[in-house]
Amino acid sequence: MPISGFPEWMPPQRMIEQRLLDRIRTTFELYGFAPLETRSVEPLDTLLSKGETSKEVYLLRRLQADENAKDDDSLGLHFDLTVPFARFVVENAGKLQFPFRRYQIQKVWRGERPQEGRYREFLQADIDVVARGELPFHYDTEMPLVIGDALGGLPIPRVRIQVNNRKVCEGFYRGLGLEDTAQVLRTVDKLDKIGPARVADALIETAGATRAQADACLELAAITAEDGSFADAVRKLGVTDPLLDEGLDELLRVVETAREHAPGLVVAELKIARGLDYYTGTVYETQLEGYERFGSVTSGGRYDSLASTGKETFPGVGISIGVTRILGLLFGHNALNVSRSVPTCVLVAVPAEEQRTTCDRVAAALRKRGIPTEVAPTAAKFGKQIQYADRRGIPYVWFPGEPDTVKDIRSGAQVEADAAAWQPPSGDLHPVIAG
Amino acid sequence: MPISGFPEWMPPQRMIEQRLLDRIRTTFELYGFAPLETRSVEPLDTLLSKGETSKEVYLLRRLQADENAKDDDSLGLHFDLTVPFARFVVENAGKLQFPFRRYQIQKVWRGERPQEGRYREFLQADIDVVARGELPFHYDTEMPLVIGDALGGLPIPRVRIQVNNRKVCEGFYRGLGLEDTAQVLRTVDKLDKIGPARVADALIETAGATRAQADACLELAAITAEDGSFADAVRKLGVTDPLLDEGLDELLRVVETAREHAPGLVVAELKIARGLDYYTGTVYETQLEGYERFGSVTSGGRYDSLASTGKETFPGVGISIGVTRILGLLFGHNALNVSRSVPTCVLVAVPAEEQRTTCDRVAAALRKRGIPTEVAPTAAKFGKQIQYADRRGIPYVWFPGEPDTVKDIRSGAQVEADAAAWQPPSGDLHPVIAG
Structure with missing residues (x-):
């Protein structure tokens, strides 16, 4: 019997998935990303190091485990590819060349209550660049180009990568006089779910905003542009802050680089917040044309500290493609087909x-x-x-x-x-x- | 920290693994096998349906599972790709075309005590042909050719596929007057581990054999040939039985077909028993030249009933390549290298x-x-x-x-x-x- 949340494709669909993966992998390699696969399990304390996702972890237990042996008790399946990658980088820092560009295409597992469009087992395709010490900003401008290239050569709907920068939001909130910028961000992140009126109320109730401050936050979130005009629109709101300026400059570079190399691919979308993730600058999401209402099919951004050893810090920037999510959507709408059910000619x-x-x-x-x-x-x-x-x-x-x-x-x-x-x-x- | 039994390759090794997998997959598709991937988990009762491997199962448990919700309690990670495939065939019999040729390349997990060369997480590459009702014997002759082709085009040591037939062994033991043929088979299977003297003793002690019967079993197990001469050698031992004749005919067809299409690839090796597996005819193992002492790198054979619904029976034949096992051996002996550590040219x-x-x-x-x-x-x-x-x-x-x-x-x-x-x-x- 099917098990809820654990999708299983028939061979024709698996052929389509493979074609998608081949294209993704070939593109990643064209950009010089090296392949990596980490083990499927991590110690529980590694998995919990990020905090908020603890409820999603599947733990392993040997069926006939020795009661006294504790070795397996603390292993869980990874729920993303970022946490294992960060662990791998710290563990192997002495053997790697930095900046290290790697891609990783693997299953991940989340022990969530299944609901429509949510999977408990699914395939992610990640790229990240990680440095030891300093990571130049231009890598933030490269990420969307790689993703656009990977998904662009396939018979799937066009993708549109939505970019924002946490520094824009945090600088703006701070410039407005709001202290708890993280709480504002998490609240604004609910815009698509609960709408502007309830976000404004929540900002007033939980983030100490006045009605005017809440409205300003909503005005910022409403800004969107395919070119540098978003920066003028932000400045018209009359808020000033050094972090805001830094964020606008960075976001401008991402948008302008994309306009140069892949017109129409990237849009500055100032409501993108990725509230629960620990990004510190650029953030990315992706819409599939015609499937916007189903939400983003990628997630990513910049971490000032993807990993750290105490002595050293490893900043990173990356994007993760939700392969199972894309396929689930398109199969569900009968929007991808293959000419035969076997490879045989x-x-x-x-x-x-x-x-x-x-x-x-x-x-x-x-x-x-x-x-x-x-x-x-x-x-x-x-x-x-x-x-x-x-x-x-x-x-x-x-x-x-x-x-x-x-x-x-x-x-x-x-x-x-x-x-x-x-x-x-x-x-x-x-x-x-x-x- | 590394976790015992969960190997993790560095990017250059991962590139080598990918090249191996590309070759395997391309070859499987050249022979018309359709791709399949099953979910990583199965209900515990599916995993235990084979019986003897129960101790190897990893069960899943949600970290923050509701005490009253039992849904996940009965899920475990698959320990091979045959059990999930059998379940898939029965579940989707109405949608599949038989004979159904599929390949499946996936991770499997076994909660064993780790020891040298044993993995808890490893990659298998399987092909199987399964029919509804009757499966023609010629598929047994095709399997080794596919494996030889897949592994032959790679810079790895030559492979030698060892073939036997359960009917030969069982018919011979029966013809000798031994009743508990399964026990004899399991005992003979230990030849490489404990040697002929102790196998003979064990046959006498646990399978009710006389010294002469035990010696005859050892004589049979010592027979090996790259051509049909093995059949003459068996007949010289003077044992007759209809099942023995049937087995010899089948084994002859496998050996002769291989001699025709891939000389030197296949050898009849009458000690191959695969004692704990439920094969009913042809059995396969594979040695890597120069690495014979590390054991077989594939396993496979014919099942009269790979799966069954009560009303219908699905016979199958297949081979599984132990990809991680091959790579672990070759990496461990520094026998596979790549010209650079990144794809970048x-x-x-x-x-x-x-x-x-x-x-x-x-x-x-x-x-x-x-x-x-x-x-x-x-x-x-x-x-x-x-x-x-x-x-x-x-x-x-x-x-x-x-x-x-x-x-x-x-x-x-x-x-x-x-x-x-x-x-x-x-x-x-x-x-x-x-x-």
Whole structure:
């Protein structure tokens, strides 16, 4: 039986997922990110070091654990890839070259109550750049370009990366005279859920804001622009603060760099807050065009201290793509399909069991040239063998004979062919993914 | 800190692992196996349905589980990919086309006491063919060819697939007059561990064998051949039984098919028993040349009933490659290396921060043509930027200028180049794996 929150795709959907992952991975490598995979488990104290996510952790227990052995009791499955990466960096700092650019594509687990669009097991694809000591700001401008490139070459809806900067918000709140900027941020973060009126009330009730201060916070959050005009709009609100200026400069660099290299990809969206995450500057989210109401499909930002050893600090910036989230949305709306349910391009028909060796040789010759090939399961009537191909969407059936022939079972066209030379049209070689 | 049994590779090793997995996956798809990934967890009763492995299961528990909610209490991590696949087949029998060929490459977990060469988290790459009702025998002959192809194109030691057939053993033991054939099989399975003398003693003590019967079992187990001569050697032992004959015929077909398509790959090895697994015919193991003493790196065989619904039976045959086991062995012997620690082929040097946009444009042009490229982190002195490349093994540094030049930092050769046209030698484009 299906288990709520643990999605399981059928093979055609898994083929689509693989194509998505191939594109993501190839793009990450084109930008020089090195692959990393960390173990699935971390000690509980590592998992809890971030604090607020403790309720989401799955702990492991050996079924027949020795009552006295405590070794496994403190292990839990990781709930994201950032915490394990931070642990890995500190543990291996002496062996790594900094700035260290790594990508990591792995399952993560969260022991949440499942609800629509929430998973307990899901796949994330992360990139991060981490430095020892200082991390230049230009890496903040590079992250959205990598994500845009990775998701751009796929038959999925266009993505729009929404960027903000915590320094803008915190500087603005501080300049307004609000002290508890973290509380303001967490409250503003609820805008999409509860709407502006209730956010204003909450700011007054929980963050000590006046009505005028609350309104100013909402005005800031309403600012959005694809170019540098957002900075003028903020300055028109008449609040001044050095941190605000620093944040506006940084945000401007992200927006301008994206305009130069990928017009239309990035938008400054000053309501983006990522309230519970420990970002200290740039923050990123991503909308899938036509699926905006389902929320962000990536999350990311800059940490002044991704990790630290006490003596040393490792600042980082990164983005995580919610692969399962994207696929779940698109599969749920029947918006991604594949041209066949198997990788096979050619089925070699078997005229009689005694000829199976000949058929196997044909298959070997085709595979040698990269053509995915199966041999029919039995020497049934040809009609039945063609049906085997048809039910799986295999486009070609090969008939060994003198001479061999190959039939496109969609058109019925049948031609003489040599297994050492015949080539299918390139569009038929592999399953085709379409939106 | 490292956690015993949970291996974690550094990025260069992860690159090697990815190359191995790419080859395995491409080969599986060339043979028409469709990809499948099942969830990582199964209900405990599914995991225990096989019986003997219960002690190896990791159960999940939510850290802040509601005392009254029992939902997660019965979930455990899968310890192989066969049990989840069998469950998937039964659950989705109505949607699948049979015979169903699938591959599955995933992590599995076993809560064992860790010891040398044993992992608690490791990667398996499985292929299986499963039918509804009847599964033709020729699939048993195909399995080793796929595995040989997948592992053959890699810079790893040659593999040798050892094949036996349970029917040969059981028929022989029965023909000898031994009743408890399962107990004999489990005892003979210990040959490599405890040696023939102690196996003979154990056969006498626990399986009711006479000295002569025990000796005959050892004689059978000593038979090995790369061709059909094993059958003559068995018949010379003078034991007759219909099941023995059937087994010999089947084993002969596996050996002969392999000799035809992949000479030297397969050997009939009559001591292979896979004692605790529920195979009913063909069984497979694999040795890595030069690493024989570390045991098998694959396991597999034929199940008359991989899964069953009561009404219907699903026979299957498959092999599982122990990917982590192979890599752990080879990494442990320093027998696999990669030419650089990052995917990057070109580092674009930054003459001055004001020119970063120009540098980014060069990088974009190179990436567009599939050349993995990074831009230097800072506009440091060129010597320091070249050092950045050198430490990571990046072979080329690009200097924007009028004209642009590109330098092979291994030879020192520097030439004029155009980012829209320059191509590195194909051997430099991606990291090269070597044995």
